[in-house]
Amino acid sequence: MTEKFADxxxxxxxxxxxxxxxFVKLTPDYxxxxxxxxxxxxxxxxxxxxxxxxxxxxxxxxxxxxxxxVTCPGPQICPICxxxxxxxxxxxxxxxxHKEYINTSKRFLTNVFDITExxxxxxxxxxxxxxxxxxxxTCADETCSTDLLELKPEPLNRIRVLEGSRTLFxxxxxxxxxxxxxxxxxxxxxxxxxxxxxxxxxxQKTITPISMPQLMSKYKRPTEEDFTSPDGTVQEHYDxxxxxxxxxxDEINHLKEGGGIRDIFAAREAATVDELEEEEIPF
Numbered sequence: 001m002t003e004k005f006a007d008x009x010x011x012x013x014x015x016x017x018x019x020x021x022x023f024v025k026l027t028p029d030y031x032x033x034x035x036x037x038x039x040x041x042x043x044x045x046x047x048x049x050x051x052x053x054x055x056x057x058x059x060x061x062x063x064x065x066x067x068x069x070v071t072c073p074g075p076q077i078c079p080i081c082x083x084x085x086x087x088x089x090x091x092x093x094x095x096x097x098h099k100e101y102i103n104t105s106k107r108f109l110t111n112v113f114d115i116t117e118x119x120x121x122x123x124x125x126x127x128x129x130x131x132x133x134x135x136x137x138t139c140a141d142e143t144c145s146t147d148l149l150e151l152k153p154e155p156l157n158r159i160r161v162l163e164g165s166r167t168l169f170x171x172x173x174x175x176x177x178x179x180x181x182x183x184x185x186x187x188x189x190x191x192x193x194x195x196x197x198x199x200x201x202x203x204q205k206t207i208t209p210i211s212m213p214q215l216m217s218k219y220k221r222p223t224e225e226d227f228t229s230p231d232g233t234v235q236e237h238y239d240x241x242x243x244x245x246x247x248x249x250d251e252i253n254h255l256k257e258g259g260g261i262r263d264i265f266a267a268r269e270a271a272t273v274d275e276l277e278e279e280e281i282p283f
Contacts, residue, residue, distance in 0.1 A: 020126055022238065024114060024162045026207055029131035032196045033212070034162065035222055036172065036189055037111040037237065049109045049240035054080045054102050056252075060260035068255060069163075072104060073246035079253050080104075108169045109244065111237045112162045113222040115193060117153035121146050126156070155219075157226060159235045161243065164207065171209050179211045193219045 024032055052072040059068035075081040080102045087095040095101055119127040119135050123144040127135050135153070139146040172189060179187045192213040199206050212219075227235040247255070251264045 020156070020158060020160075022161050022243070024112060024160050026162075026164075026196050026198050027201065027205075028198050030128055031116065031133070031198075032114065033116045033193050033219075034160075034196070035113040035115065035193055035219070036162075037113055037159070037222070039190075049244070051107055051109070051244050053105050053107050054078075054252075055105070056080075056102065056255045058258045059255035060258065060262070062260075062262055068261060069107075070252060070255065071244050071246040073249065073252070077249050078246075079249050079256070106166065107163050108166060109161055109163045109240050110169075111240070112160055113226065114158045114160045115155040115219055118156045119148050119151045119153055121148065121151065129153075159227065159237060161238050161240065168207050168209070171207075175209060175211045179213055187213060191221050192216050 024034065026032060053069045054072055055067065055069050057067050059070075060066060061068055072078050072081060075085075081104070084095070084101055084104075087098050087101050091098055096103070116128065118129075121127065121139045121141070121144060123139060123141050123146065125139055125141050125144070127139075127148060129135055135148055137147070137149055139148060175189050175194070176186055179189065179192070181187055189211070192211060193215050195210045195212050197208040197210055224234070229235070247264065254264060255261070
């Protein structure tokens with residue numbers, strides 16, 4: 001661990017509990033119901049944003065878990081790409097079998113409005129249903145311990161980011177062609193909620209988006225009113241290019257060494273403070 005990125009520690013957050021990540025996590029134990037907000041159903045899909053990524057299994061996420069997907073900053077400066085090229089030069093076609101080889105994947109992203117039913121505790125913790133569809137019985141926050149059985153599920157109503165493979169986004173094209181109205185005209189897939197059926201994990205994971213036009217009377221296409229919180233705060237769509245900006249090469253090396261993303265953000269904040277302190281007073 002380099003001195004620049006001091007180990008700031010990271011609490012382990014229980015699954016199905018608390019902080020809501022900007023990214024939608026599609027796994028068997030995180031059922032999701034979403035509205036797609038961006039135009040992702042054109043031929044040769046006009047995707048809102050794409051990026052090339054590397055999966056670093058030893059990197060530590062904000063919640064303390066291991067494994068993080070990072071945007072490649074470019075093969076000329078990316079330490080992972082440079083390392084991969086050295087392995088290719090040394091091992092040729094067998095380089096991908098080397099334990100230090102890290103694959104590169106093209107990923108597609110879109111803004112979504114998450115209407116998955118959750119339980120919102122009085123302490124502001126948010127609980128997603130577990131794989132069996134049930135919720136935890138008691139709030140996991142030690143300072144709260146609210147009886148969650150007394151709370152009714154309600155839509156999350158949060159703008160988030162859905163990321164997936166080309167296969168997943170090709171499914172959106174299929175939905176656009178297959179869902180029609182009474183006049184046999186295609187219904188824009190942004191008009192109805194989509195439920196995601198997920199089975200398996202890792203390379204065995206299969207994600208199937210299921211159109212739910214029968215729920216259009218219950219769940220309307222989100223408007224600005226839906227994006228506005230009770231306190232008047234308006235949720236903004238994510239600028240996906242900025243949101244998924246790549247880490248610097250030294251930051252990627254830190255993650256490869258098992259460091260945490262929390263350490264990187266702390267180092268950036270400290271560097272910003274140092275820069276402000278070094279500025280000359282203009283009078």
